[in-house]
Amino acid sequence: MQDFIYDKDSDGIVTVTMDMAGQNANTMNKRFEPGMRAVCDRLEAEPGLTGVVFASAKPTFFAGGDLHDILATETADAASFAFIEANKAVYRRLEKLPVPVVAAINGAALGGGYELCLACNHRIVLNSPKAVVGLPEVTLGLLPGAGGVVRLTARLGLEKALTYLLEGKQARPDAALADGLVDAIVDEPEALIPAAKAWIRANPDAHTQPWDQKGFRYPGGDALHPRVRQVIQVSSAMLFKKTRGLLPAPEKILDVAVNSMRMNFDAALRVETRRFIGLMASKEAKAAISTFFFGTQAIKSGKLRPEGARWQAGSAAVLGAGMMGSGIAYAHAKARLATRLNDTELARAEQGRAYSEALCDKAVARGRMEAAGKDALLSHITPATGNAAAGSTDIVIEAVFEDIELKEKVIAETWPMLSPEGIYGSNTSTLPISILAQACPDPSRFIGLHFFSPVDKMKVVEIIMGEQTSQETLRKAYDYVQQIGYMPIVVNDARGFFTSRVFGTFMDEGCQLLVDGMAPAAIERAAWLAGMPVGPLQVFDEVSLILGQKVRHTHRALDQRLGVDSGFGQHNTATVEVTDPMIAMGRGGRQYGGGFYDYDAQGTRVLWSGLEQFARGTADIPIQDAIDRILYRQAIETLRCLDEGVLNTEIEANLGGIFAIGFPAHTGGAIQFIRGEGVEAFAARARQLAASYGARFAVPDSIYDRLASREAAAA
Template sequence: MTQPVRYDRQGAIGIVTIDSPPVNALSQAVRQGVIDCVGQGYADPAVTALVIVGAGRTFIAGADITEFIKGGMADPDLNDVNALIENGPKPVIAALHGTALGGGLEVALSCHYRVAVPKAQVGLPEVKLGILPGGGGTQRLSRLVGAKTAIEMITTGTFLPAAKALALGIIDHVGEGADPLSVALDFATRLPAGPHTRTRDREEKLAADRGTDVFDTARAALAKSARGQFAPQRCVDAVEAAFTLPFDEGLKRERELFTECMAHDQAKALIHVFFAERAVTKIPDLPADVTPRKLEQVAVLGSGTMGGGIAMCFANAGIPVRLLDLDRAALDRGIAVIAKNYAGTVAKGRLSQADMDKRLSLIQPTTDYADLADADLIVEAVFEDMDVKAKVFRRLDEVAKPGAILASNTSTLDLDAIAANTSRPADVIGMHFFSPANVMKLLEVVRGRHTAPDVIATAMGVGRKIGKVSVLVGNCDGFVGNRMVQYYATEAQRLVIEGASVEQVDKAALEFGLAMGPFAMGDLAGLDVMGFIRARRVAAGLIYGTPLSDRIDPSRKGQKNGRGWYRYEPGSRTPLPDPEITAVVDAYRAERGITPREIGNEEIARRLIYTLVNEGARILDEGMAMRSGDIDIVYIYGYGFPAWRGGPMKFAELSGLDKVLADISRYHADAVAAGDADGAYWEPAPLLKRLVAEGRNSFG
């Protein structure tokens, strides 16, 4: 087996090459290899300096995360590696390309010099896993860039390009070309004689920031921007230690804080999300040799908010797209909205005018179905009505070329019933984008009964190409996300009926960490759309909302006309309490003889989230989602569930499935005792009961 680290020499320069594909992660073998090879270089009398370089596409992309979930890192510790490099008798140069992230940057910081190719990036993104740099990163980076920049980099996990890292003093030299070893060897020829300053001995930045309010200011800002999160505040504590403690004591304090973070539920949640996001691409029953279909031309039906956003997704990825709407005026409005969206991005400096013009040129409007004849993929984004969609798919079956993929953006309807309107159900798949489609990262890919394997592979690949996190789900009412959210939204109304206010329910959701409360979410989606779905489900004997929602004036459509569960000032998306809604709620309670009771925010949040958990367990049991982590990813990227909570299913595991089941059983008993049919979804999911009966605390 090839050694993950090797030692060579070119002239008087010893070269330590890390070669552990795919990203040179700092596994135990790599850490030991660096120690062995650096030691060999120090002992080589012909060597005057060392270079540490990564083989392949990157320097060191960070720690081996799998070690984190196996009980911690085995010896040697990364701090031992870095101490050997930093305290050695010969200068060591880190030659950076690709990414030097987390432990990779910590290794580089322990070197005496850092050089890079222009496209290299550096960063300390550990906070995204709920932890902080544990290999001296908080102590050494602070000495190079000062407190404010160190705190910003470490608490956000920002990646910096080489040029900016050079300007900040993290990197000493950026060379030309793409070969980091050549850059380092050239740099080595110009090293000054004499002792070389260790990063740990740099004091000028420390002196400048001691005694300032930079740490208090950072903590106050994070209390708002990272509300409820554990690791960011610990990151500030670690950086502060660099300014208040001697270096070795600062390292010890950093490790104490690292250990605190690792033991916290938020780290467990975020590490779960890290692996779950990578697992969604793995489809066990998809043949390994399946070949995706070609994708050169796309078409989108419907030029409204959703259709226009979907068209932008493809244009942003450089894929030509025809946008069809049979109503020329609606089509013109849709193109104008797309242009306005791009112009806004240009005005913010995130897109050049040339790129805007190029993307707009890729979107070709049409009112003629015949123009879709050469499309490889056609995405339908018309009104959420089965009759409308059936008519569209019958027409697509006539005009689409053989082998074209016919995708529906339906959010709730039966994909197999849609596919039945074609002579090619194997070519039909669901591609459920989330609004606004050009912003939201989630794509639910819905597998129908007859969907062909290569169609699934193509849709999943298309999602990645256009920058989405694609999750394959089964065909059922609402699929995964909306199937679960229907009970979440219903429970929000039940809480209001019992005594909470609309504002309190949303506030409790925000305090939990959700991006938006259920009522504000309803206003964003459109109460007219919600009403249409409720009517369809109630007619089918299913639950969606409560009779309270039927009392809301139908003219209230939410944000789109400034009146929903909240009121909105013209041009503003800020929800404001509306006395008219309060009056409707009071009247409804009075008619039902309900005396409102005080409900704490903790109970509100628990009831909202456990509706998701209970239905998620049913979805898993039915095979509508392959893994509990898939459900978590759907909710994190599609519904603003806080990643540091791990998603609803991981949150339930961290809370204890036995405790969750006990609460759900109690809520079900309360609904039965009250004769509340709208609370029938509280009947505990069979899977949840089985897991608890078996003494298990994981959905698997």
Template sequence: MTDTMIRWEQDEDGIVVLTMDDPTGSVNVLNAVFAASLDAAVARLEAERETVTGVILTSAKRSFFAGADLTVLRRTAPDRAAELARASDHLKGLLRRLETLGRPVVAAVNGAAIGGGLEVALACHHRIALDAAGSRIGLPEVTLGLLPGAGGLTRTVRMLGLHEALSSVVLTGRLFTPPQALAKGLVDEVAESAGDMFLRAREWIARTPGAAQPWDVEGYRIPGGAATSRTFNHSVVVPFSATVRNRGRGTKMDAPHHILAAAVEGTQVDIDTALAIETRYLAELACGQISSNMIKAFHFDTEHIANGGSRPEGFPAHRVRRAVVLGAGMMGAGIAYVCAAAGIDVVLKDIDGAAAERGKAYSRKILDRAVSRGQLTEDGRAAVLDRITPTDRAEDAAGADLVIEAVFEDAGLKKQVFAEIEPYLAPDAVLASNTSTLPITGLAEGVRRPEDFVGLHFFSPVDKMALLEIIVGEKTSDATLARAFDLARQIGKTPIVVGDSRGFFTSRVISTFLNEALSLIAEGAAPASVEQAGMQAGYPTAPLALFDELNMKLAQHVRRETQAAYAAEGRTLPHQAAYDVIDRMVEWGRPGRLEGAGFHDYADGERVRLWPGLADAFPADDPPVPFADMQERMLFAEALESVRCLDEGVLRSVPDANVGSILGIGFPAWTGGVLQYVNQYEGGPAGFVARAHELAARYGERFTPPASLVARAERGEVYE
């Protein structure tokens, strides 16, 4: 065969092995090369059908198939919807011809089959997955603002039923290990070796010469039924509609709605019409702005970071062997856990030995839960716990090549614990602080080797939050930065690299969001409206609820530290209306969830309702702030502060800004991140600048766009 991607090999039994091997990259993707190659392969199978007893589709790559070519999808626009629909329908037609060939077709899934890769496998009559390390199988399109549009939505609904397909696979975007995929019904068998996989495939072909897809067999019914009866609609469709609506919370996230609509409509028609319906909804999503935003953030920007875009070149890869964590509170305990889980020996030190033991118990709780869910063996649990040594003795840190300080946000205390531990460390150990606000350059004055000092800002809860913000001080060496970057990879975190300033990037920017919400309260906005504005803008947690989690006493402490730092420099920290709200809430004994009372009332630690007295404490605004202005005041405050961070060198790259804002501080995912939000605003940066001037005129000069942004807009440039 002469095509450029699919090799044809036929054995003496008549079984054809089609091996996908894209010459243009390290993985197979859905692109024009694949479509042309599949077209040629299917045409030959049809022409030589009488000599073919079965087909095995597999890959020469380490993975089976990686999905769609996102470079193409990123460039889509509304005027390309028809073009995309034609390409999608053409590919689906090829897959339909393959599954209706009249010969058994087996997918030998030798590695990851993600998105379009799984969709190709679903068009085969039987799927055998190799239980390879790191292999994942699933349909994650919803996480990119898309739906599985190469037949994946239609086929999973027909395989699993509407409820199971949507609730377990498509709407979650979850990726499964091969055994998990088997349990879900996405694959039919799991093989332990490549040889076993191909042997099973040949045996299945021999046993099933007349294989056909269930939906092509007369009398087939979708599991659970189709959405054609009143009972089905009330028991399945209506609850799903409510779930999708609640999940979207009024944001611009259209993918869940379109997935549900395409799935429900598809159950009421034949397979080919259902595939056409799927295409229609895919084209609308793929040619819209939201999917472009999310593809940029979750693929291209994330790939830039993962490929070391912010890591200094010329330094060998580094792995930490032994780490010391100073402070066994929630942050320190979480840091100890992720390090130990990554195979690092950890000394968890606290001034109190009992506190250190409690810190280790945090890991035990996480591990016990993993064992109970079947995600970890007892031996695996014991191995992680054995790597954590709780102590109150500094000398137990002997020989460690990393120390991470995670004590209270007090510069004097942080310098004190470093001075105590530094003599026991390896001579070239990385010295790191988990501070979320204090400048790294100042903290580095308390150690002997400031060139080895760096900020490692983790996010709570550490075991769940993916981001690690690496802060570079004035004297931090490139070698230290490279080692910090490698640590992030070692413990499975996504690292962004930022310059030094008070609050760095994430804490500095999220404070503008929170302060804007409190400014609205100070102006008399209805608290429920403020919460709804944040949620419907796409923030994962409403602003007042988030402030309760962070605690207003801590906010006061950070502000006083900042005021003192400003005073030392001969400056005055500008006053904000939010400060008055915080001070009054603390004065009233309502500093947050930790003390059982904040902007919300709490019972047994659970949020119950907004505090009724809040509305009485701050008289209602007249006229009220428009709801759209509430939303955009929060969004614009963060975007504008991010531009200032970029101007000041606190941000070093646009990908770091976008990914860091989504993973670290909950900037709405539909935007693609803080700087992509500027790019995608109606009218682009110029439209954003015009709207910023409107907000500045109404609500204050803090919304005045920086000169650099104005100049960028005038040049017609975006943030890349």
């Protein structure tokens, strides 16, 4: 009981204060169950016991399961089953105590922590935005395994419970009280335990859970109720539409929740355990935990950030009021960063500010922003022409067209605006930062800041280090990106960097499949089945075929200027073969009236019937091959970026791929996808694809060996 402080007062109420030794938070680690078992033994034998209060000595109440232990689980075996059942057993023993049990929730109670609260008879929470409650396991590829699915369904009814179970929502005190997740709120930490004890004294007989009482009925009706049956049908359809069958956790949650209403309570708890241990060992859970929990945590905590004091920009200038520049200005204003939005004509700069106004109007119409909030946001954007006062701006972001000569001209002309400690960023998607840096007086303060369109929705920035960019500039850029609420992904300078380079392979593989003779609709379907948000042909139309052609021409001219052959996009042969003739036919993409798709006045799209002319082969490509080609092509290019040092970490490779490119989230990112398949198995499949479809899938064994050795070192 080293992790639990046991204190009995004169009224016979025992307060059990959780304080896991050597940890910042209470977790369901290997010591938890033995400790809780000892607590239950003592409570069951305690003479004169009148009630129990569970509290925490940590800033949070209880953080749930130990994710390191879950990552270490390789198989769903008897030992895992016994471990989970033992943890659930102590919660069930609490429910069977002949006295009321109250949870005094001082901070976050999530996962196994909130499941402890559900096993109590009453829940009192501190009125603090940090005191959130919920069951976020689905976001980690898991289901609540300590009774959470069964108890929440019994407490709230199926429909309301599913909104929390399937989305992993976390509720602050007011919302938690309104939805029935907690029963009372107190305003001061010191009032928590007294309030819990007062409730126990006022309700000495409130110790039997509703589901253990004779005649218990589920709120909203049982599984046979017409409305509940409708909820089940609709939930199943909506779930598949959302997950495409690629995420096992939501399906298992729905299965446990529904079937828990059809069986004995204890039997339902056991079914929940069986489903949970199956997920523990799944590659989807390991992907979600590794990438979305530990990976995101590493970035947010600054683990990947250069050391040094935090920096905050107080003023900014964005050069170019097109879609990208306007979006960046909006991101700044939303973060209350005063921004000068520059263009060659004031009318265009004002039009750029109007972009933010339109976004605000939409938010106001949806009830997500007050009119005063709109005015406050817009006050941070100042349309302008010409330079600001010399030395007056902390960060300048050049966001003009992707033309190297234009960018070099703008950089040289606007550099004087920078404050002595300021940094200059170029929003470029492919142009080498080291070459652009030659246009400025101090290349050490120049860095790439690649935003993604639409900026208000794509909350990630690719930070590109030039050859002379200093670590201080990188640190400031990292802090700036986090200051405006975006995720920083750091890469090193190379043609196409990371995101554009990999994204190009996705679009090209769509063209390759078209050339090989696959039906266009089947190509888009394969991408959907793979988990990509949009098919490659539709994506090409959205970004425009003409833009892709301009990028190729720009790099060809740059190669001639430098006297080199960069090999940029060398494997993207089908892109040239298909899109150049289409552009010549006047099919440049959606904004040009049509591309791979035809569009009517309402924006409805239909695949262009002329695409069949580009088919050179008549191969009957299996749908699984098409899926693998789409995923493996991107994963292989990401692996090359990591091996070449364009990418610094697997964390950034995985998160950058998901949030910037749209690599399927259920895989945990491209490198995690390779690890999930197994490095050897992935390499074998890649060799099969190379033999059947071309050298773009061929990767030297040495690259796989280095990846495998890095995995062994991490383990």
